[in-house]
Amino acid sequence: MAKRRKVSNLLGLAVLSTVSTRPMHPYEMAALMRARGKDRDMNIKWGSLYTVVGNLVKHGFLAVEGSAREGARPERTVYRITEAGLDELADWVRELIAEPEREVPRFEAGLSVLGALGPDEVAGLLRRRLDALERQIAEDEAAMAAAADVPRLFLIEEEYDLAIRRAEVAWVRGFLAEIEDGSLPGLDMWREFHKTGELPPEIAELAERGAPGK
Numbered sequence: 239m240a241k242r243r244k245v246s247n248l249l250g251l252a253v254l255s256t257v258s259t260r261p262m263h264p265y266e267m268a269a270l271m272r273a274r275g276k277d278r279d280m281n282i283k284w285g286s287l288y289t290v291v292g293n294l295v296k297h298g299f300l301a302v303e304g305s306a307r308e309g310a311r312p313e314r315t316v317y318r319i320t321e322a323g324l325d326e327l328a329d330w331v332r333e334l335i336a337e338p339e340r341e342v343p344r345f346e347a348g349l350s351v352l353g354a355l356g357p358d359e360v361a362g363l364l365r366r367r368l369d370a371l372e373r374q375i376a377e378d379e380a381a382m383a384a385a386a387d388v389p390r391l392f393l394i395e396e397e398y399d400l401a402i403r404r405a406e407v408a409w410v411r412g413f414l415a416e417i418e419d420g421s422l423p424g425l426d427m428w429r430e431f432h433k434t435g436e437l438p439p440e441i442a443e444l445a446e447r448g449a450p451g452k
Contacts, residue, residue, distance in 0.1 A: 240333060254330075264288055268284060356428070368407060
């Protein structure tokens with residue numbers, strides 16, 4: 239089970255990781271995190287950066303190092319990571335890597351109410367999804383190939399994302415084939431439901447009871 243952390247926003251994790259290399263001010267943190275694609279790795283709301291930095295300072299994970307000025311720009315506070323911050327960063331990473339946590343993607347939410355649409359429309363939407371996924375995979379593979387000189391350690395999250403997308407493509411392709419060739423169990427019932435608006439009594443009972451394991 240995930241720990242209750244003093245700063246639980248994943249932006250805090252990104253900040254700690256970024257500042258662990260050297261002290262910097264929040265504007266510099268944001269620029270570096272964007273350059274590293276952190277907003278692709280986790281759900282980041284950039285508008286909360288200063289609040290998150292403030293909370294990290296409040297709980298002793300960051301400390302003020304000094305201030306810096308660039309040209310005529312206002313003076314900016316520079317922060318460094320503390321020993322407590324390094325401990326928190328390491329502990330947080332250990333938890334994220336070792337402990338599986340149920341995460342529900344938007345696609346899964348859509349699948350859970352798929353019956354709201356008819357099978358022919360669903361097939362068309364799945365074909366669109368497949369096209370989009372295959373384009374994304376091709377772009378990511380090209381980006382990975384272009385970064386061949388970058389140590390694998392710094393691209394491991396991109397490698398994982400590609401593996402997940404390839405697995406999704408395989409699953410979607412298989413499910414779509416079952417709809418299109420008519421082999422999907424319950425397909426006739428699904429079509430009939432969209433014609434009549436009525437479920438067979440035994441299926442209606444199952445729907446009322448709910449799926450096992452949920």
